[in-house]
Amino acid sequence: MQTMLMITSISGAENCASVLAKQLGITVETASNRREALSLLRRREYTIVVLDDGLAESEPAAAELIWKHSGLAIPMQFNFAISGTARLAREVRSALQRREQEQALAMRAATQTVENELRDTVTGLILHSQLALAEATTAPRLSERLRTVAELAGVLRQKLGDHSPSAIQ
Structure with missing residues (x-):
């Protein structure tokens, strides 16, 4: 309240x-x-x-x-x-509306910042997983786990709204 x-x-x-x-x-x-x-x-x-x-x-x-x-x-x-009271009511209402708008803008900016940071992290996970898979010395069990990490990161990327083609192969 x-x-x-x-x-x-x-x-x-x-x-x-x-x-x-x-x-x-x-x-x-x-x-x-x-x-x-x-x-x-x-x-x-x-x-x-x-x-x-x-x-x-x-x-x-x-x-x-x-x-x-x-x-x-x-x-x-x-x-x-x-x-008078009428003017004060208008001023207070206006100030409260400005505060709500400012908070909504700040929330959108914060959300966008977090999404961008998550996208960068997910891209890094995918890239490093694929680089590790490309190495000839990777053990079969490790390769399977790396593929799983890359796939999960790809799913997370899609949930974050990045609609670019997935780099997972």
Whole structure:
């Protein structure tokens, strides 16, 4: 479940949190000062941390400490004095969507990297098996095992999506 920490000393913060929770379908907790915020940040991880612009500008060192303890949460600074709950909801929704897109892209990139590394390893297995089979001094039992290794590597190559002709003979 996604969670949000809203750090502001404005009156009606709990009402704002309740509205956001309903609109966004996330858990929203509030903290009215730096000490309370840091205490909450020590207890759990948040998906997003929203810090009131007024608090951030009046206490820059405190804001920096909050960001430092936010972990992997999306950091967001918001001016509660001039913007309402509807705008905050749009900003949070947008930030969450960007995070999802970034995570999906990162996952695809990581998957592609692992697949490429596996393909290289499989190609190496096939090549070295075939080179060993080509040697005249290879014992018959060893030759059979090398053929099995090469065949298994070929099967693995196909499962990885490499549709080039197999080098196994």
